[in-house]
Amino acid sequence: MGLVRASATPPLFIGSDIYRFSTYGPTHPLAVPRVSTTIDLCRALGWLPDRVYRDSPMADLAELSRFHDPAYLAALQNAERSGTVSVADRDRFRIGTDNNPVYPEMFRRPATSAGGVMLAARLTAPLTGEGGIVHVPGGGTHHGRADRASGFCYVNDCVLGILTWLDRGLERVLYLDLDAHHGDGVQDAFAGDPRVLTVSIHEAGRWPHTGLIGDRAGGSARNLPVLAGYNDTEARFLLHEAVLPLIQRFRPQAIMLQCGADSLEEDPLARLSLSNNAYWAAVAAVMPLSPRLILLGGGGYNPFTVARCWAGIWATVNGFQIPEILPTEAETILRGLVYNRAAGRNPPAHWTRTLRDQPREGPVREEIRQLAAVTLQET
Secondary structure (H helix, E strand, O other): OOOOOOOOOOOEEEEOOHHHHOOOOOOOHHHOOOHHHHHHHHHHOOOOOHHHEEEOOOOOHHHHOOOOOHHHHHHHHHHHHHOOOOHHHHHHHOOOOOOOOOOOOOOHHHHHHHHHHHHHHHHHOOOOOOOEEEEEOOOOOOOOEOOEOEOOEOOOHHHHHHHHHHHOOOOOEEEEEOOOOOOHHHHHHOOOOOOEEEEEEEEOOOOOOOOOOOOOHHHOEEEEEEOOOOOHHHHHHHHHHHHHHHHHHHOOOEEEEEOOHHHEOOOOOOOOOEOHHHHHHHHHHHHHHOOEEEEEOOOOOOHHHHHHHHHHHHHHHHOOOOOOOOOHHHHHHHHOOOOOOHHHHOOOOHHHHOOOOOOOOOOOOHHHHHHHHHHOOOO
């Protein structure tokens, strides 16, 4: 398939200052600054002029109710206002648990993420937009369920963005998930819907323990559970031998690419071994295959590696040259990060001096080759 991206509009970046001041609490994996650091890096590098930046709106209850149960949304708002959650709401809606804590912006933050992704869909939809590319690193909360929180995700902005596209007349949407954890909430939301194909590459055997290779969600999904140690060579193999052929076969009118950065080698919550080059290569390969592309964040719990990865994604879609050594202003931003793990207290030099990782090549294991073959089987 050749280049089908029709819009001459430059890529847009949707962000918000809410991520700068909001965390899930000091001991939670999402205590680290990710979106704000990505924005700061892109600005320090001269990549983010005001003309391409949009501030994310906060989705209202009517918009969120397109997917989410109003009673659940009310429970989120009540918990944010009171700072507490009842036993009944905790048990029913899974808020106030270890993974999904009560914190000051627990409704406003996910509503802002959803608002950003829905705005991106509107900007690229037929009639209201000409297509194009939008980067929304605050999005990507792919575990959220209609009536409960799951896996750090209170609202499923991915689902809401896809529904926005569908509601505006699109009939073929492809969702590609690179997060180390299976995109279960998105897959299950569209199970059996022929308009949406979800493709998830994730670590086998990791929470939420779904996304087995044989799980096709009524024909609407393909799952590629990869082995621990999954490397750049294997990622390139699956990209070219499985993912791109799937996209070419499906011929999507729009692609949503979830770029959860916990598949990077230095992430503490997974055992995969990618460099950020693998993410950038996937973005570059997918870009020409649809007139509409929304890029999301997602997982990723090392602020150094996440921000460098997501900033490089923005560089990739714009064709910006990535410097071998970061300028002083960008290096200062990275040196100012607080990451309360052993590696963060004495970060290796390349975490602060460069954007691009060294490639992490390796053998393509037979299990990976089998994944590609099975993925392309029609039934």
